[in-house]
Amino acid sequence: MSAAEARVIRLLMELRRAGVTDPRVLGAIERVPREMFVSSAFSDQAWENSALPIGCGQTISQPLVVGLMTQELRVGDRMKVLEIGTGSGYQSAILAQLCRRLYTVERHRPLLKEAEQRFKALRIHNITFKHGDGSRGWPEQAPFDRIMVTAAAHDVPPALVEQLKPGGIMVLPVGDESFQDLLRVTRTEDGMDIHPILDVRFVPLVEGIPEG
Ligand code: SAH
Numbered sequence: 001m002s003a004a005e006a007r008v009i010r011l012l013m014e015l016r017r018a019g020v021t022d023p024r025v026l027g028a029i030e031r032v033p034r035e036m037f038v039s040s041a042f043s044d045q046a047w048e049n050s051a052l053p054i055g056c057g058q059t060i061s062q063p064l065v066v067g068l069m070t071q072e073l074r075v076g077d078r079m080k081v082l083e084i085g086t087g088s089g090y091q092s093a094i095l096a097q098l099c100r101r102l103y104t105v106e107r108h109r110p111l112l113k114e115a116e117q118r119f120k121a122l123r124i125h126n127i128t129f130k131h132g133d134g135s136r137g138w139p140e141q142a143p144f145d146r147i148m149v150t151a152a153a154h155d156v157p158p159a160l161v162e163q164l165k166p167g168g169i170m171v172l173p174v175g176d177e178s179f180q181d182l183l184r185v186t187r188t189e190d191g192m193d194i195h196p197i198l199d200v201r202f203v204p205l206v207e208g209i210p211e212g
Contacts, residue, residue, distance in 0.1 A: 007047040011063060014049055020067035028097040029067060034060075036118055037090040056108040056210075058203055060088040061150060065182075065200060072184050072197055073146050073171045075099050082141070082163065084134030084205070085150035089115030092127055095148065102127045103141050105134035107209045135207050137163040144168060151205040152180045161185065161192055173202040 001009075012026055020026060035046035037060055042052045051059045061069075069091075075081060075098040083092055086106035092115065096102045106112040109131050119127050130138065134149070135157050142163035149160065149172035156174060164170055164187040173180040182197040 004047075011047050011049060015064055015067045018064050018068075020064065020071055022071045024098060025067055025070045025094075028070070028094045029063065031097060032090065032093045033122075034063070034090060036122065037088040037093070054088045054111065055114075056111055058087050058108065058111065060090050061202075066091050066094060068197065069148060069150075069171050069182065070094055070098070072182075073148055073169060075146055079145035080141075081146040081148070082138055082144040082160075083148045083150065084137070084160070086112055086115050086129060087150060089118050091148070091150055092129075093119065093122065093124055096124050096127050099146070100126065103138050103144070104129045105132055105138060107131070107133055107206065109210075131209070133208055135159065135205055139163065146170070147172075149173070149205065150202065152176075152200075152202040153205040156183070156185055156192070156194070157205075161187060171197075173200050177204065 035043040038046050038052050049063050051062045054060050079099045081095055081099040081102050083104040086092055086104040092102055092104045112131050137159045143165040144163055145165055145168050147160055147164055147170040152173040152175055166187055168187045170185045173182050175181055180200050182200045184195045184197055186193040
């Protein structure tokens with residue numbers, strides 16, 4: 001076994017011990033080359049269980065958080081999924097392995113451009129992306145079976161709940177800069193059910209798009 005293969009296996013074992021047990025999720029993490037989603041300065045740390053900087057003051061999430069969020073989302077292979085906060089595109093690539101089509105929105109254009117190139121290089125063809133403010137969701141493409149938000153909002157954004165199908169699930173971090181809860185929200189006939197999963201630390205969900 002090469003050193004690179006050993007690093008992948010070590011990470012998968014660590015994730016499994018920490019509660020990521022769904023073989024589809026572990027399989028997706030094994031297949032998506034995380035080193036392609038970080039700058040070359042960090043490629044030797046790509047298979048460590050840590051968040052890393054990706055430019056524009058943003059971060060690629062820790063693999064454990066990606067694994068747990070993806071597992072909690074309970075994605076099926078016929079589903080239409082919305083992701084808010086494309087960032088490096090790593091979480092998008094993982095979700096794209098598990099669903100029929102992924103729609104992803106990012107407010108920093110340079111990050112979106114880089115992510116787009118990665119999807120092309122990896123021949124991932126079931127991702128549709130958009131530059132914009134994801135706190136409003138993607139009304140033209142709604143409703144969605146699943147929604148994942150990878151930046152922290154102060155409250156559950158009502159526009160996103162509205163764009164979920166009845167019975168649909170959204171996973172998102174909610175809270176302020178210092179304390180956030182990762183929530184699983186299920187849309188019901190007359191509102192939503194909220195189930196806390198764990199404490200997390202994400203960059204904030206920011207409304208509007210940056211100048212320039
Ligand atoms: N899923 C990403 C994590 C990126 S960090 C990955 O795997 O790399 C969160 C991302 O959310 C950042 O890129 C940030 O720019 C983006 N973001 C924050 N607020 C947003 C908003 N209102 N609309 C769209 N993207 C947003």
